[in-house]
Amino acid sequence: MPAELTPAELYRQMLRIRRFEETVLEAFPRGWFYGTTHTGIGQEANAVGVLGLRKPGEVVVSNHRCHGHFLAYGGSMTALAAELMGRATGVCGGRGGSQHLIDKDFYASGVLGGTLPLAVGMALAERRRQHLVIAFLGDGTLGEGAVYESLNLAALWRLPVYFIVENNRYAQTTPIHLHLAGEIPARFEAFGIPVEERDTTDVLEIRDLAESGLDRLRRGSGPQALVLHTYRFSPHSRGDDLRDPREIERFRQRDPLRTHGARLRPEDRRPIEAEVEQEVHQAFEAARAAPVADAASITPALGQGT
Amino acid sequence: MTTVLASLNQALRRSLTASLDVMVLGEDVLDPYGGAFKVTQGLSSTYPERVLATPVSEAGIVGLGVGMALRGLRPVVEIMFGDFLMLAGDALVNHAAKFRWVSNDRVRVPLVVRTPMGGRRGYGPTHSQSLEKHLMGAAGLRTVAASALLDPGPMLEAAILSDDDPTLFVEHKLLYAQQIGAGLDGGEYQVQSAGERYPSLTVRLAGAPAPRLTFASYGYMAGLALEAIHRLAYEYELFAEMVAFTQLVPLCLEPLAQSVRQTRALLTLEEGSGVLGWGSEAISALVEELGPVFDARRVSARPVPIPASLPLEQAVLPQVEDLVRAALAMSNSDRSGSMRRSNG
Numbered sequence: 223m224p225a226e227l228t229p230a231e232l233y234r235q236m237l238r239i240r241r242f243e244e245t246v247l248e249a250f251p252r253g254w255f256y257g258t259t260h261t262g263i264g265q266e267a268n269a270v271g272v273l274g275l276r277k278p279g280e281v282v283v284s285n286h287r288c289h290g291h292f293l294a295y296g297g298s299m300t301a302l303a304a305e306l307m308g309r310a311t312g313v314c315g316g317r318g319g320s321q322h323l324i325d326k327d328f329y330a331s332g333v334l335g336g337t338l339p340l341a342v343g344m345a346l347a348e349r350r351r352q353h354l355v356i357a358f359l360g361d362g363t364l365g366e367g368a369v370y371e372s373l374n375l376a377a378l379w380r381l382p383v384y385f386i387v388e389n390n391r392y393a394q395t396t397p398i399h400l401h402l403a404g405e406i407p408a409r410f411e412a413f414g415i416p417v418e419e420r421d422t423t424d425v426l427e428i429r430d431l432a433e434s435g436l437d438r439l440r441r442g443s444g445p446q447a448l449v450l451h452t453y454r455f456s457p458h459s460r461g462d463d464l465r466d467p468r469e470i471e472r473f474r475q476r477d478p479l480r481t482h483g484a485r486l487r488p489e490d491r492r493p494i495e496a497e498v499e500q501e502v503h504q505a506f507e508a509a510r511a512a513p514v515a516d517a518a519s520i521t522p523a524l525g526q527g528t
Numbered sequence: 529m530t531t532v533l534a535s536l537n538q539a540l541r542r543s544l545t546a547s548l549d550v551m552v553l554g555e556d557v558l559d560p561y562g563g564a565f566k567v568t569q570g571l572s573s574t575y576p577e578r579v580l581a582t583p584v585s586e587a588g589i590v591g592l593g594v595g596m597a598l599r600g601l602r603p604v605v606e607i608m609f610g611d612f613l614m615l616a617g618d619a620l621v622n623h624a625a626k627f628r629w630v631s632n633d634r635v636r637v638p639l640v641v642r643t644p645m646g647g648r649r650g651y652g653p654t655h656s657q658s659l660e661k662h663l664m665g666a667a668g669l670r671t672v673a674a675s676a677l678l679d680p681g682p683m684l685e686a687a688i689l690s691d692d693d694p695t696l697f698v699e700h701k702l703l704y705a706q707q708i709g710a711g712l713d714g715g716e717y718q719v720q721s722a723g724e725r726y727p728s729l730t731v732r733l734a735g736a737p738a739p740r741l742t743f744a745s746y747g748y749m750a751g752l753a754l755e756a757i758h759r760l761a762y763e764y765e766l767f768a769e770m771v772a773f774t775q776l777v778p779l780c781l782e783p784l785a786q787s788v789r790q791t792r793a794l795l796t797l798e799e800g801s802g803v804l805g806w807g808s809e810a811i812s813a814l815v816e817e818l819g820p821v822f823d824a825r826r827v828s829a830r831p832v833p834i835p836a837s838l839p840l841e842q843a844v845l846p847q848v849e850d851l852v853r854a855a856l857a858m859s860n861s862d863r864s865g866s867m868r869r870s871n872g
Contacts, residue, residue: 281599315632324631329598331626336618339591346592347599368618371588378583523629523668524693524778 227274229485232425234494235274236266236479239290241502242299243456246289246306250460254510255306259320260287263456264423267478268388269294271428272356272448275436279327281348283341283357286321287388287454288330291358295328299501303509316515334359335366338385342372345381345445354382354439362393364402364409373445377413380444384435385410387449392465394458410447421451423478532674533704535681536567536642540604543688544575547602550688551578553589554606564608565644565704590616590641594623597639597694604688609655610645610698613663624694625668636692642684646700646748646799647845652836658747658800658829660698664777664809671777672726673698673747676706677754683774686725698776700748700799711754722783723775730783732769733761741855742787743770744810745797749846753797756851764852766859768795776806784810785817792822795854799845802828827854 243261250259262269265287273282273294284291292302297313305312306320313323321332329344331337341357348355363369364387376383393401410417416438418431428450435446453473457463474480483491530538543550552571554563558581562569572579582589586607593603607613613620620641627637647656664671670693674680680699687695712719718734721727731754732739741760743753750772760766769791771784788794794814796807807826814822830844 314630314634317632318630322626322630324627324635329627331623333618333622336587336591336623339588339619340595340598340623342588343592343595343597343603344599345595347596347601368587368591371583371585372591374583375585375588375592379580521629521633523625524670525691 227429229426229482230490230494232270232274232429233479233482233486233491234498235270235294236425236482237495237498238299238501239266239269239293240479241498242293242302242505243289245502245506247456247460249506256308257319258459259306260459261456262287262290262454264454264473264477265388265390265452266290267423267425267428267482268386268450268452271425272386272432274429275432276356279351279353281344281353281355282328283337283344283355284323284328284330285334285337285358285360285363286332287360288321288323292323292325292328292330295325297323297325297328299505300508303505304512307509308515309509309512310515310519311509311512312515315519334363335368338369338372339375341383342376342381345376345383346379349382354384354436356384356386358386358388360393361387361389361391361398361402361406364406365393370409373410373413373415376445377415382439383445384439385415385445385447387447389449389451390454391451392458395462395464406449415445415447416443417447417449419449423452423476423481425478425482529707529710530679531704532676532680532699532706532708533566535679535708536674536684536699537569539681539684540568540571541574543604543685544571544578546689549600549602550604551580551596551601552604552606553580553582553593555582555584555608557581557606563606565701567642567699567704568606586612586615587619590619591623593639593641594619594627594637597637598627598635602638602688604640604642607641607643610643610659611654611657613641613643613659616641620663620669620694620696621666625666628693629668637694638692639694640684640687640697641695642697642699644699644701646702647834647841648702650836650838650841653833656834656841658798660696660776661800661805663696664806668694669777670695670775671698672696672775673773674700674703675747675750675772675774676703676708676710677712677729677731677750677772678727678774679708683726691725698747702748706751711751723780726775728774728780728783729772730769730787731757731772733757733767736761736767739767739769739787739791741766741768741793741795741859742784742791743768743795743797743851744773744784744807745770746773746776746806747799749797749799752846752848752851755848756855759848759852760855764856766855768855779810779813781813781817784814788814788818788822793858794822794824795827795851795858796824797827797846797851800829801831802826803831823858825854825858827851
């Protein structure tokens with residue numbers, strides 16, 4: 223809620239995501255998890271800056287890199303940890319795993335591009351309730367044709383979708399200069415979708431941009447887009463990082479937690495850090511103690527009907 | 529008498545009337561055109577807010593339908609030619625079919641994707657195919673095929689208004705002009721129905737000797753099978769019965785098992801190509817159910833693209849003559865029980 227988005231609260235929300243994902247990467251070699259995961263360490267300001275302004279009932283569509291979006295949306299950290307661990311108490315009872323999180327108003331799926339037509343369809347449904355849809359996509363997804371079909375439909379029917387592009391400059395391991403032609407904002411402009419672009423990891427700046435974008439959407443503007451040039455410090459998934467460490471170090475100079483944390487007094491920051499540490503610890507402990515998903519819980523993929 | 533086209537059109541109209549959540553979307557669906565095959569004729573004039581013409585954008589509009597369904601609407605998306613479904617494969621296989629189950633049954637996807645399939649119109653290799661088999665393996669997606677033997681209107685209506693799972697609703701192009709139940713209403717056939725929402729029919733000549741062969745089919749081929757049954761009986765004294773399916777996936781085997789237990793011979797008929805097709809699946813499933821105690825063959829399209837020229841198209845797609853020939857060959861070779869023998 224906007225009223226609660228104090229600088230301290232923004233710091234807390236970003237730190238929750240950071241510590242959750244750091245714990246995931248640390249604990250993977252210990253065998254806590256099965257499968258894979260995609261973290262967005264370094265991109266926390268996008269999720270928190272935008273989704274901190276979400277009103278109840280407004281829908282979030284996310285992608286494979288969804289932990290931060292899910293936590294900023296208000297999803298349960300314990301249920302998220304449990305989902306990553308394949309527990310019965312996970313967000314989807316262990317059926318979805320790291321990149322398929324489905325909650326009340328939250329939908330993440332792991333096929334890039336395919337989620338965007340869904341977001342536009344959701345906006346068509348939500349328009350009746352005066353709600354909107356916030357859809358996240360990355361630079362890598364801009365290679366998918368379904369993206370442009372979605373932009374066309376959203377603009378054609380003036381549907382309430384907020385497209386948030388998180389350009390972390392890599393599609394998995396391929397740098398943007400090897401996978402993308404042209405400019406990102408031009409893609410939206412071609413469809414007449416108003417777009418703002420900023421190279422920033424400052425959560426306050428992102429929040430201000432999102433506040434005006436969401437305000438326009440809520441007043442019936444039709445689709446809007448926000449392009450955020452960002453960076454992830456973590457690998458695409460777990461061990462697949464071939465980037466120059468000096469490049470990563472350069473971007474760490476604008477770590478969103480460092481940038482925003484510097485605004486808080488150390489004595490205000492420390493209790494938040496301690497509380498978040500405790501919350502993350504408890505979430506993973508609760509998840510580890512939860513029962514693993516039981517094969518007996520497998521139901522048919524379709525309801526009955528012959 | 530009503531045509532399949534009129535019945536489907538009226539089912540869409542009834543659905544739009546019954547619920548404000550129903551929306552119909554597709555390319556060129558608006559009046560006065562009313563869709564490439566006229567199934568949506570008249571709907572946009574009555575419900576302009578809920579019948580939407582879309583861009584040429586199959587991946588977009590099927591995905592759109594998934595999103596609409598996830599948020600409480602009951603969308604019906606028309607794909608102008610079934611061949612174009614391949615463009616929407618991601619939306620169907622990775623999204624529509626997944627959300628309910630992956631969410632641990634917390635969400636539903638009440639989406640209907642309707643599309644004409646099939647050839648025999650000279651439209652050539654990319655507008656004539658029967659591609660439903662490529663989607664039948666996607667767990668979480670129901671596949672239903674209209675036929676003219678049984679009114680498809682109420683089935684479409686049920687799929688739209690009552691079925692909370694995504695449904696691929698296949699309509700063979702040549703069915704649209706056919707009269708519903710035309711071959712079955714003269715008392716010549718004995719008909720038994722099984723299942724409720726998407727029933728299957730078991731059809732045999734009334735008063736004929738016990739059938740020695742079972743046809744399994746769906747869609748337009750079911751009508752051809754009826755002709756073949758007639759010819760086999762009157763010209764060759766070979767008596768066959770047919771189980772015509774409406775729901776192709778999940779396949780409810782019981783009516784087929786019942787028939788094949790008696791005949792011990794099964795001929796599956798489909799207009800699509802045979803490799804990994806519906807017939808293969810039906811035979812496999814039935815062997816698992818009954819054991820290798822029956823003879824089985826498949827009739828399907830030849831495994832080449834469907835040509836545009838009339839004589840070439842006729843040679844590639846299965847005709848009544850092919851059904852008759854296959855039935856006779858099967859009867860003459862008397863291989864019944866061959867699987868059992870080879871197994872023992």
